[in-house]
Amino acid sequence: MILYDYYRSSAAYRVRIAIALKGLVVERRPIHLLRGEQRDPGYRAKSPLAIVPTLELDDGTFITQSLAVIDYLDALKPDPPLLPKDAITAAQVRAAALTIACEIHPLVNLRVIQALQGQFDAKDDQIAIWRKRWIHDGLSAVEALIAPGPFAFGAAPSLADVCLIPQVYNARRFDVPLDACPRIVAVEAACASHPAFIEAHPQAQPDAE
Ligand SMILES: N[C@@H](CCC(=O)N[C@@H](CS)C(=O)NCC(=O)O)C(=O)O
The missing domain is CATH 1.20.1050.10 (Glutathione S-transferase Yfyf (Class Pi); Chain A, domain 2)
Incomplete structure (x- = not known):
């Protein structure tokens, strides 16, 4: 899996925490937001709203929106859970x-x-x-x-x-x-x-x- 990320993006930071909590191995590809790299056509094809984070799965599927990405990671590796059972x-x-x-x-x-x-x-x-x-x-x-x-x-x-x-x-x-x-x-x-x-x-x- 590849995470399109920017070190100071708080939405991407959420995903990095979830990845680390779950002990997943994910390659990081920085998208420099202040240089406008999020608006490059190649990246926009992955993220139509031109924002980070985006997760690319091994089969080439893209998931945008940090909370959707985190939900996916939680389903992929339920332990430790990110939501209580109650x-x-x-x-x-x-x-x-x-x-x-x-x-x-x-x-x-x-x-x-x-x-x-x-x-x-x-x-x-x-x-x-x-x-x-x-x-x-x-x-x-x-x-x-x-x-x-x-x-x-x-x-x-x-x-x-x-x-x-x-x-x-x-x-x-x-x-x-x-x-x-x-x-x-x-x-x-x-x-x-x-x-x-x-x-x-x-x-x-x-x-x-
Ligand atoms: N709701 C989105 C928000 C993502 C988002 O807005 N990311 C910001 C960085 S924290 C971004 O890429 N901004 C680029 C821009 O505004 O041009 C999520 O949770 O993933």
């Missing part, structure tokens, strides 16, 4: 993951920021306010949804941690204060010493700058 807790894990993937990430994605700059002439300070607002509001909601023990939903990492840690990485990168999010900070600390999260970290990738 249906209610599993729904809560998904709700936390989807809050990040659907309510935060699309608002602060590169092409949205580039559209604000290019179409509406947004300045750097306005972009910073925009980014901080959506990350702060979304993570404040996630803070209320999780129940660390020490991971977001208990003793083992789940889909919630897989989505949360890349978003926390971005919050740190853009100076979003997390003082009002002690549960998230506790999960961040638990994941910081977990080998899968260490392996998947953006700065641990060969294309990191």
Whole structure:
């Protein structure tokens, strides 16, 4: 399998964590987002929306969307599971993951920021306010949804941690204060010493700058 990836893409970072948790061997092919490589026709043929991550299977099938890729990996190698067996807790894990993937990430994605700059002439300070607002509001909601023990939903990492840690990485990168999010900070600390999260970290990738 091949993962089309970018070291600082939080959606791709989710997939890297899932791959590492499951101990899968996947070749990484970096797509440099700031150089616009995602829009090259060759890559767009794999990912019609021109975004990473994309997983290429050995038979040439492409899967886009990080949560769909992670679902596939979870089905391919169910152990360790990324969702708890209990249906209610599993729904809560998904709700936390989807809050990040659907309510935060699309608002602060590169092409949205580039559209604000290019179409509406947004300045750097306005972009910073925009980014901080959506990350702060979304993570404040996630803070209320999780129940660390020490991971977001208990003793083992789940889909919630897989989505949360890349978003926390971005919050740190853009100076979003997390003082009002002690549960998230506790999960961040638990994941910081977990080998899968260490392996998947953006700065641990060969294309990191
Ligand atoms: N919902 C998608 C989001 C993927 C996505 O937007 N990836 C970003 C990087 S985190 C990207 O490739 N952006 C390129 C661009 O905006 O041009 C997923 O979960 O895979």
